[in-house]
Amino acid sequence: MKNSEEGITLYLSVVIMAMVLSVALGISTIFSGQLNVLRNMGYSVIAFYAADAGIENILTIRGAPVNIPTAPLSNGATYEVSVRSAGINGCVAANYCIKSIGSYKETNRAIEVNY
Template sequence: MFKKFFKFLNKSSKGISLYLAIILMSLLLAIALGISTILFTEINIIRAMGNSVIAFYAADTGIEQVLKDRGSPFSISNTFLDNGAYYYVDVTVSGPSCSAVNYCIKSAGIYNGVRRAIEIEY
């Protein structure tokens, strides 16, 4: 009785192993593509965070340059840095638009399209 059942099972399920192999490979491919998409997104986010730090330090360099030349803060000459970042500084004298004692200083640093800004009053 069992011999007849196994013969029937073998004859009727000849293509099932190929079907299961294709389904299993498709499932593994879908999982691999999903994981790679997530990883590439995370890598881009981490790269942008690194660019953000460099842009922030470029803005900080602009603030430091203005504070170094307190006598004439409007004459900032070199705004390009060696690492490819650059900054620009906006200095406002105290008055109606600036509530500081001396100056309001806004500095923005830019690196690889990422912009970070710092504003101080002194």
């Protein structure tokens, strides 16, 4: 009876190790996907703040804002601002429509201000 049961321990240990390995691989796949989501969320915030910097830059010359060229920021993000006068290209504001697009590592976010 003992001879027929000697291989079962090896078989059970291999099955248990395979299950532990599959659970570990599944968890690591989930975590790596979540890390990509978190990284892209961080890029999105940086791109949004770059767009905000473009709006703030234009609002400092509030009297007669003009289009300004793309400007790189110290963190590698850039912004591009376009200014439209009231009534031009669908601008329904009283004075100007200002749109700023912030970019950071292929992530873009835009802000539009009407005043």
